[in-house]
Amino acid sequence: MSQNILAQFMAELMSGRIRVVDLTETLTPEFPTIVLPPEFGQAWPFRIEEISRYDERGPAWYWNNFSCSEHTGTHFDAPAHWVTGKDQPDNTVDTIPVEAFIASACVIDCSAESRDNPDFLLTVDFVKKWEERHGRIPARSWVLMRTDWSKRAKPADYLNLQEDGAHSPGPDAEVVPWLIKERDVHGFGTESVGTDAGQAQHLDPPYPCHYYMHGNNRYGLQCMTNLDQLPPTGAVIFSAPLKIRSGSGSPLRVLALAPKA
Ligand SMILES: O=C(O)C(=O)c1ccccc1S
Ligand SMILES: [Mn+2]
Numbered sequence: 486m487s488q489n490i491l492a493q494f495m496a497e498l499m500s501g502r503i504r505v506v507d508l509t510e511t512l513t514p515e516f517p518t519i520v521l522p523p524e525f526g527q528a529w530p531f532r533i534e535e536i537s538r539y540d541e542r543g544p545a546w547y548w549n550n551f552s553c554s555e556h557t558g559t560h561f562d563a564p565a566h567w568v569t570g571k572d573q574p575d576n577t578v579d580t581i582p583v584e585a586f587i588a589s590a591c592v593i594d595c596s597a598e599s600r601d602n603p604d605f606l607l608t609v610d611f612v613k614k615w616e617e618r619h620g621r622i623p624a625r626s627w628v629l630m631r632t633d634w635s636k637r638a639k640p641a642d643y644l645n646l647q648e649d650g651a652h653s654p655g656p657d658a659e660v661v662p663w664l665i666k667e668r669d670v671h672g673f674g675t676e677s678v679g680t681d682a683g684q685a686q687h688l689d690p691p692y693p694c695h696y697y698m699h700g701n702n703r704y705g706l707q708c709m710t711n712l713d714q715l716p717p718t719g720a721v722i723f724s725a726p727l728k729i730r731s732g733s734g735s736p737l738r739v740l741a742l743a744p745k746a
Contacts, residue, residue, distance in 0.1 A: 496537035508711050528553075531552075553736060555578075562672075563578045563703070566733040570702065582723070585704065592715045599633065619718050660671070673698055679695075
């Protein structure tokens, strides 16, 4: 039975009736990484160094060395990333069940609100109003917060650092536990540099998305793009991180399958 379904799936994919959407930012040395208060360790930006390019260093081949943080660019957050997730089972990128890397997605469009207020916070009420239009969020779905933040091409605009830290949208401290308890969501995804808002250190608890999602063995995706190309419901997300031993996360290629518009 499953063989037929997979053959039908490939036929639909090859016909174009299923679109493949790339939700991944390009890794470059210029792509911004999260900036924590100076007393804390910082994420490495993406660095790349040519080894050879069909030359005396390697006559027939082109390759590079690169380095970055587990949390550089479009990346996956595993539960072990946050202290609340440190004792969860299978909580690192190499131990998470691989079935978790394929899941449905709901896309909640907060782009207008985020344009008007960089500190916009997604609330339970906003999600309930979304559900009135698009139906209940299915269990084990990703909730992707569309803010169009990925359209901020300049790193300074993307990080939006002021004297009191970053200012970018995210979920408030009530909606995250509500999504977990009431909708059993798979994880939370954002376009900005973190799954939490730029001013989330002032919420209670601080960084509520990390705190609750990872504390409940759920996952995060951040620095995503092209969420405006996805339908509110019906997309399927492929998000397999690198299999780093005991890794807290990793840069990855995030792809969405969506019905042809
Ligand atoms: O997961 C991340 O990359 C992230 O957003 C983060 C990382 C480390 C500390 C705080 C935060 S808020
Ligand atoms: Mn991260």
